[in-house]
Amino acid sequence: MFSDFDRRAMARALALAERGLETAHPNPRVGCIIAQAEDIVGEGWHERAGEPHAEVNALRAAGLKAAGSTAYVTLEPCSHHGRTPPCVDALLAARVARVVFALEDPNPQVSGQGAEALRRAGVAVESGLMAAEAAELNPGFLKRMRCGRPWVRVKLAMSLDGRTALADGTSQWITGPAAREDVQQWRARSSAILTGIGTMLADDPRLDVRLPELPSGRPRPQALRVVLDAGLKTPPAARMLTTGGPILIMTAASAGEREAGFAARRAELVKRGAAVEEVTGTDPDGSRLSLPEVLDRLGRREINELWVEAGARLAGALLREALVDELIVYIAPRLLGPQARPLVEMTELRNLQDAPDFVIVDSCRVGEDLRLRLRPRHH
Numbered sequence: 001m002f003s004d005f006d007r008r009a010m011a012r013a014l015a016l017a018e019r020g021l022e023t024a025h026p027n028p029r030v031g032c033i034i035a036q037a038e039d040i041v042g043e044g045w046h047e048r049a050g051e052p053h054a055e056v057n058a059l060r061a062a063g064l065k066a067a068g069s070t071a072y073v074t075l076e077p078c079s080h081h082g083r084t085p086p087c088v089d090a091l092l093a094a095r096v097a098r099v100v101f102a103l104e105d106p107n108p109q110v111s112g113q114g115a116e117a118l119r120r121a122g123v124a125v126e127s128g129l130m131a132a133e134a135a136e137l138n139p140g141f142l143k144r145m146r147c148g149r150p151w152v153r154v155k156l157a158m159s160l161d162g163r164t165a166l167a168d169g170t171s172q173w174i175t176g177p178a179a180r181e182d183v184q185q186w187r188a189r190s191s192a193i194l195t196g197i198g199t200m201l202a203d204d205p206r207l208d209v210r211l212p213e214l215p216s217g218r219p220r221p222q223a224l225r226v227v228l229d230a231g232l233k234t235p236p237a238a239r240m241l242t243t244g245g246p247i248l249i250m251t252a253a254s255a256g257e258r259e260a261g262f263a264a265r266r267a268e269l270v271k272r273g274a275a276v277e278e279v280t281g282t283d284p285d286g287s288r289l290s291l292p293e294v295l296d297r298l299g300r301r302e303i304n305e306l307w308v309e310a311g312a313r314l315a316g317a318l319l320r321e322a323l324v325d326e327l328i329v330y331i332a333p334r335l336l337g338p339q340a341r342p343l344v345e346m347t348e349l350r351n352l353q354d355a356p357d358f359v360i361v362d363s364c365r366v367g368e369d370l371r372l373r374l375r376p377r378h379h
């Protein structure tokens, strides 16, 4: 049984973990509190990979007061040597008496072993306190550890009649400035941003993070920007190539054999700083990249949260293949008419029971627009 203080301490640890929202990648966001009875004597959180974990920062803050204390951690303490030494060792060295953690770490190198190592050394260990809240903070890390793929969050901005662009492709801007500012926050917490060549050619977007500096004053990490471009049509003058962080262009594995100009275009894009990776094409002509393979590859690159800003084709394909974990839909109070482009490309339904179904996780007003967060019902 957990006490009221246990709950307050874990809530504080979760708030601390959130400070690493934009910087902890590819590590999880983790917070830690060290308490003597009901006195908080140390706090810590994990800021960046390669730097001390939350437990180590909290123990440092507590100093000698850590002996005989309870440590509240939002994720099971690690027991293996990663980029930094195991947190279990640090907790034992500080002679912590009790460890309460929210969530077991699904990382196969930790998973239950951290708790076990602590128990073996005589530390009282309890888990499961505010586990759901801790999981919400790290959907990408948890999914990647469990199945090797990132958490896929698709953004869609639509009119009141569910349209995303005019018939000629114009879509800037359907929503107001507050919604676009909100998109910046989602991009900032994502490890990568994915788009399709359709959007790249229509909008020439930057897809970078343009926010004021972090509270710490340290440089803000820029997400990896990924373009699905089977035929390698990305223009060398694209704005994405001259702004923001790294770029990865995923192209069809067979494109090199199909086309004479492919090698030259590839060399030009590489010269301009893009990484080009070949992925299996699923259509007979080699276009349309295998989306499961795209996600597997991004998982191997340690991408936790993937933010998708694409048109009806790519967004539709991800939905059809049941690869979407979350939708963020902005609804602008304006009408674009039936000639305008649909929200997602779908095959015609004959049966209402076959309609993809979502659960609204939350909804709010963002400036003049509405924002819905949804998840597939049968996830």
Ligand SMILES: NC(=O)c1ccc[n+]([C@@H]2O[C@H](COP(=O)([O-])OP(=O)(O)OC[C@H]3O[C@@H](n4cnc5c(N)ncnc54)[C@H](OP(=O)(O)O)[C@@H]3O)[C@@H](O)[C@H]2O)c1
Binding pocket: 155, 156, 157, 158, 163, 164, 165, 168, 169, 170, 171, 172, 174, 195, 196, 197, 198, 199, 200, 202, 203, 228, 229, 230, 231, 287, 288, 289, 290, 291, 309, 310, 311, 312, 313, 314, 315, 317, 318
């Ligand atoms: N309202 C919004 O939220 C929003 C957001 C972004 C864009 N847009 C608008 O959307 C329009 C562009 O949409 P779009 O549908 O033409 O382009 P898109 O969805 O951005 O990109 C589609 C392209 O991606 C490539 N692709 C590679 N593998 C794929 C796969 N497995 N499935 C689907 N596509 C794959 C295909 O080209 P290859 O086969 O050549 O690779 C495909 O034509 C623009 O007008 C833009 O302004 C609206």
